Amino acid sequence: MNQPAPDMPPPSDMLLEVKNLSTWFETGFGTIKAVEEASFSLKRGKTLCVVGESGSGKSVAARSILQIVPRPGRIMSGEILLHGTDGPSARNGVVDIAKLDPRGREVRAIRGRDISMIFQEPMSSLSPVHTIGHQIIEAIRLHRRVSRAEARARAIEVLEQVRIPRPAQSIDGYTFEFSGGMRQRAMTAMALVINSLVAGLVGVIVPVTLDKAHIDPAVSSAVFVTTVTDVMGFFSFLGLAALLLVR
Numbered sequence: 001m002n003q004p005a006p007d008m009p010p011p012s013d014m015l016l017e018v019k020n021l022s023t024w025f026e027t028g029f030g031t032i033k034a035v036e037e038a039s040f041s042l043k044r045g046k047t048l049c050v051v052g053e054s055g056s057g058k059s060v061a062a063r064s065i066l067q068i069v070p071r072p073g074r075i076m077s078g079e080i081l082l083h084g085t086d087g088p089s090a091r092n093g094v095v096d097i098a099k100l101d102p103r104g105r106e107v108r109a110i111r112g113r114d115i116s117m118i119f120q121e122p123m124s125s126l127s128p129v130h131t132i133g134h135q136i137i138e139a140i141r142l143h144r145r146v147s148r149a150e151a152r153a154r155a156i157e158v159l160e161q162v163r164i165p166r167p168a169q170s171i172d173g174y175t176f177e178f179s180g181g182m183r184q185r186a187m188t189a190m191a192l193v194i195n196s197l198v199a200g201l202v203g204v205i206v207p208v209t210l211d212k213a214h215i216d217p218a219v220s221s222a223v224f225v226t227t228v229t230d231v232m233g234f235f236s237f238l239g240l241a242a243l244l245l246v247r
Helices: 058-066 107-114 133-145 148-161 180-192 203-212
Strands: 014-027 028-044 047-052 073-083 094-096 197-199 222-230 236-245
Touching: 014 058, 028 047, 028 073, 047 058, 047 107, 058 073, 133 148, 133 180, 133 222, 148 180
Parallel strands: 047 222
Antiparallel strands: 014 028, 014 073, 073 094, 197 236, 222 236
16 A cells, blocks of 8 residues: 655645745834734635725735745734645645745745645736736746646636637737636646645636536645725625635
């Protein structure tokens, strides 16, 4: 019987744990405590929605998970434990992202391979001078040893999965040829194409992607959504970011 590697225990339901996370911004006007001692966890098959007013720290918390907090912000304390991964800093299959160098090779390997994010406006993330397919194929070949033909076939498969019309033709389209909703779906495809542990989605398209794209339930695991609420308490899915954990 094959035994699991000593640093990779059998999979558990826990995928992400954030413990006492504090992210501050040191400015000329004082210290802005954007996130202070935030704690939450995500388990496979569950959904967590973080709701709050604009400026309450939801987006900063999501960026902290990826170690992409813009300067002068930085993580002051806490743990961001990603389960089911490997790497030089991993212990028993768990790595504390908060302790990694934001510019180091290890965290850069996690981004895209284990964690990716789609922001609210896909035009800010998609290249206007490259086709959608070129950008998805690039993401695949950056993290997987496959031929360009294999990467293209995988890209078409995922574009179809997120319900892009005529994916075999749309893969050669440019960003400006897609509607806003289709751009968001293309970004969703880019996030899902690697089958990473964590892939980012904008809250406004989470229902479309999960309910209508027929994503394999064996792949989809849990959802972390940050979204804005108005004074009446209704969700306004003009949210800042969402993280879909997949396995």
